[in-house]
Every structure is written in C-alpha cells, then in structure tokens.
Amino acid sequence: MTTERIAEFFKTRRPEGPCLVVDREVVRDNYTAFRRALPDSAIYYAVKANPAPQILELLASLGSNFDCASVAEIEMVLEAGAGAERISYGNTIKKERDIARAHALGVKLFAVDCHEEVEKIARAAPGAKVFCRVLTDGEGAEWPLSRKFGCVPPMAVDVLVYAHQLGLESYGVSFHVGSQMTKLEAWDAALADAKRVFAQLAKQGIYLQMVNMGGGFPTKYLRDVPTAEAYGQAIFAALSRHFGNQLPKTIIEPGRGMVGNAGVIKSEVVLVSKKSDEDAHRWVFLDIGKFGGLAETMDEAIRYPIRTERDGDEMEPCVLAGPTCDSADVMYEKNMYPLPITLTIGDEVLIEGTGAYTTTYASVAFNGFEPLKSYVI
DSSP states (O other), rough: OHHHHHHHHHHHHSSSEEEEEEEEHHHHHHHHHHHHSSTTEEEEEEEGGGGOOOHHHHHHHOOOOESSSHHHHHHHHHHHTOOGEEEEOOOOOHHHHHHHHHHTTTEEEEEESSSHHHHHHHHHHHTOOEEEBBBBOOEEEEEEOSSSSBOHHHHHHHHHHHHHHOOOOOEEEOOOOOOOOOTTTTTHHHHHHHHHHHHHHTTTTTOOOEOOOOOOOOOOOOOOOHHHHHHHHHHHHHHHHHHTTOOOOOOOOOHHHHGGGGGGEEEEEEEOOOOOTTTTSSSEESSSOOGGOGGGGGGGGGOOOOEEEHHHHHHHEEEEEOSSSSSTOOOOOOOOEEEEOOOOTTTTEEEEEEEETTTOOOOOTTTOOOOOOEEEO
C-alpha cells in the first residue's frame, strides 16, 4: 500500500511529526475501478471520508458526483469545481437553515428518514427531490452504521407519501449496508426492501425512480477483500433479481473504498515499556492514537497494516497505544498487535490503508497535539 511515490515523499521530504500522505493516482485508479464495476450507477463520493481539496478536485475532474454531510462539505465541493447538480445532501439530520442554504446554493437532492425531516425540507427547499433511507442490519460490516440512520420499510413508504403530499418529489430510497462490508451478498436483502417500497408507492400512484445503494465498499487492511468488479457483479445480479427489466436509476457512495488504500500515515515510536517485571507483553506507544486520527480503532474494529524497517526480525504481540493522557487512547490490547521485538524508541512506523476517516477524525488540539498533517501528492 505504500506506493513508490509515497515512499519517495517520506524519503525526500522527511516531514516532522505524524502525517498522512495520500497518492492521488491510487484514488484515480479506484474511481476507474468503480466506474467499470458499476457502469450504470452514478458515483457520489462520500466527502466525509477525506475532504482534501486536491482529492475533491481530482474526482470532480473525473466526473464524480458527491455525497455531502454538511453545508461546509457542499461548499468544498463547489469550490473544487463540481456543480450543485452533482451534489446530494445525504445526511438525514440537518438544521432547517442548512437545508435552506444548500437549496440556495443549488442543491436539489436531499436524504430523509422521518416525517419531521420532510417537513423541514418542504419549508426550506420547496420542490426538492427526496429519498428515504431504509434501515439495514449491518451484518458483516467491520464498522456498522445501523440504528442511528434510516427507518423501517413501512415507515419509509409513509414518509415518501407525506413528502409527495407536501409538494416534494419523492424520488427514491437509500440504504447503507455498513462500512467496510466484506459480504458480497449484503446488498441483496436491502435491494429487496427497496423494491417493496417502490411497489407500495406505485400502488398509490407515486413512482420512485432511484435507489441509492450507499457505500460500504471496503479497502484492504490486513485481510484480502473482494474486488470492485466482484461487488459490481453481485450488486447488479441482486438488482436484476428484484427489479427485473425495470431497473431504477442507481447511486453508489464509495468513501473508504475510494481513498482508504491511497493513504499512509508516518508515525514514530515514543516509548516501549512494560507495566511490571513479570509483564509478558510490551506496551508500544506511538506519536499518534485514537485522538490523532485513528478513531476507527475503537473496539479494535479496524486493524491497519503496520510496517517498520525491522519487520524481518522476530515478532511478538504487544499492546499498541497513543501518546495522550487518556486511558481510552489504546488502539490494540484485547487483540494485541505483532511487532518486531527489536522495535525501539525513535523508530519510524508506517500505518497503511489510512487514507479514509483519519484527518477528519483527528482532534483539534487534545493534549496540545496539533491536528494530523496531510499531504496529497
């Protein structure tokens, strides 16, 4: 995952402190792979994964659309050169004044999952297109996204009928199978639910047009994951199974799968110690932890590939922790991480697959540590 371009950057620039470096050529390759895997689906990059201007500008130039979670993200995308017609305001939890601002900027596509959100959009963005998010169970995802977003299918029907009654365009349904989804069949049940919502609305004379199939496409960490092509084949088969020859317009929202494998974090060993003379395991402390951008190690959900210059030496499991004065700042303890026994203070550590959900998760100045620096090459 550490490309030649990234390795050369670290070698020649020698940036001080922990930093993320993202290779745009990997992002370009990922976009091309999604385009080939699902040629009939519109790609809406999930900006929250990594909103670096250089990444947004690249994707805008390639023709990508964008899934935004806030007005700030919408403004970033517009600044990157994409028109408002290429933006979806995909967060189901929005202030009414933010809806109005997005609408004033030209955004016409909004996510909902309840009657109250429909009412806000009807007032602040009259005539807009809305799609209703349906709950999924997230089974098989390493970073699930269930419960907080979406509603059960029967409620989705009611919500979209209500939107139609309030003068909005009931445009479609959405779902998210869960982030870092490794099960190819995960989209099947969700598409079955989407079809049922389509059918119920059609009985009432409301004809939906679009299914937003969300993100969930994984990046490779320690385990191999299916290719974009494999996901494309599985999703298209499920679409055909449930919708027959009346396929709806479709959207996908890759975030992690678009940028995750394009980034590498350079870190440094600050301390190697034990808690007692009898302690069988070392504690290895890095200059980056949960509050510096590695929040997805919470519950040890995401296990990043870690490389050192001593990887040819004997390995043993250790507890891996961050530098802050917070006992929660421990990345791997229940399932300890194998690292070289020769690893010592001052050694450089590369944390791969960190192009997504790192810079935006980093705290502003917890314990006085500055936010994670980022370079896009």
